[in-house]
Amino acid sequence: MKRFIYPAFFIMLFISGIIITNSFTTVQKPGKDKLPENVKSIVDKSCFGCHNSESTNDDAKEALDFNTFNELRKVRKITKLKEIGETLTEGEMPPKKFLEKFPEKNLTDEERQALITWTKSETDRLIKN
Amino acid sequence: MKWFIRILLILVVIFIILQFFRPERITEEITADHIFEQEDIPEEIRSLLVKSCLDCHSMQTRYLWYHRIMPASYLVNNHITGGREDLNLSYWGKMEQMQKLTALDKMCEEVENGNMPLKSYLLLHPGAKFSDEEKEIFCNWIENMNESILIQMIE
Numbered sequence: 001m002k003r004f005i006y007p008a009f010f011i012m013l014f015i016s017g018i019i020i021t022n023s024f025t026t027v028q029k030p031g032k033d034k035l036p037e038n039v040k041s042i043v044d045k046s047c048f049g050c051h052n053s054e055s056t057n058d059d060a061k062e063a064l065d066f067n068t069f070n071e072l073r074k075v076r077k078i079t080k081l082k083e084i085g086e087t088l089t090e091g092e093m094p095p096k097k098f099l100e101k102f103p104e105k106n107l108t109d110e111e112r113q114a115l116i117t118w119t120k121s122e123t124d125r126l127i128k129n
Numbered sequence: 130m131k132w133f134i135r136i137l138l139i140l141v142v143i144f145i146i147l148q149f150f151r152p153e154r155i156t157e158e159i160t161a162d163h164i165f166e167q168e169d170i171p172e173e174i175r176s177l178l179v180k181s182c183l184d185c186h187s188m189q190t191r192y193l194w195y196h197r198i199m200p201a202s203y204l205v206n207n208h209i210t211g212g213r214e215d216l217n218l219s220y221w222g223k224m225e226q227m228q229k230l231t232a233l234d235k236m237c238e239e240v241e242n243g244n245m246p247l248k249s250y251l252l253l254h255p256g257a258k259f260s261d262e263e264k265e266i267f268c269n270w271i272e273n274m275n276e277s278i279l280i281q282m283i284e
Contacts, residue, residue, distance in 0.1 A: 075234045075275045078231060078234070082231045127282055
């Protein structure tokens with residue numbers, strides 16, 4: 001009998017281990033981590049400071065929250081992506097007042113373009129899915 | 130007492146002069162491009178749009194008597210030109226599918242979080258405020274509209 005109990009015990013331990021680690025990894029997924037790596041680093045540098053769930057800037061948080069972005073409905077995501085693209089193209093973001101304080105957080109032309117390209121490709125992907 | 134009458138007189142004169150600089154009223158007849166002509170919209174939603182949105186977001190503004198008086202006409206005119214610039218439902222037929230999709234979604238968002246109608250508009254049109262129930266009906270209609278627009282975009 002013992003011959004069966006030991007292997008069975010180890011197999012169960014192994015399976016429960018897999019289940020536990022899996023459940024941890026699925027819980028720990030803030031929306032921002034779903035962004036492509038190049039976009040994420042730019043967002044972290046220039047956008048996330050105001051556009052996050054704990055932001056004290058209520059207007060910024062209401063307009064766009066990168067923590068919850070991934071939970072939005074498809075159409076709302078498309079709308080937000082369009083707005084991101086427009087504010088970046090028109091040079092409205094990051095705001096001038098903010099840049100006076102933190103000039104190092106400004107976007108380079110390449111970074112701005114990378115974000116705009118992302119909004120377009122992500123929109124196309126969302127429409128097709 | 131004399132200075133008081135003088136100041137009052139100056140203010141009256143300024144007020145009268147201001148009346149000569151009234152901004153022009155621009156309205157148009159409904160054309161085939163209007164959202165009401167383009168889409169099959171339930172009566173409930175139509176009346177919400179008329180009541181709360183179309184005074185600024187269309188070419189068919191219902192002007193009231195005080196809109197003729199400066200400086201009220203100036204403030205109102207600013208809202209109307211701004212509103213039409215952001216979204217003009219009289220030209221719905223000229224918009225692309227993508228614009229329609231995001232415009233509708235934005236309408237739902239702005240109404241849901243209470244940014245629209247503007248507070249200054251509600252001050253003079255108290256009936257234009259969306260109740261929670263109206264917000265829900267409005268956003269449900271928009272979701273249905275957007276589902277069919279999305280399907281058309283994929284095709």
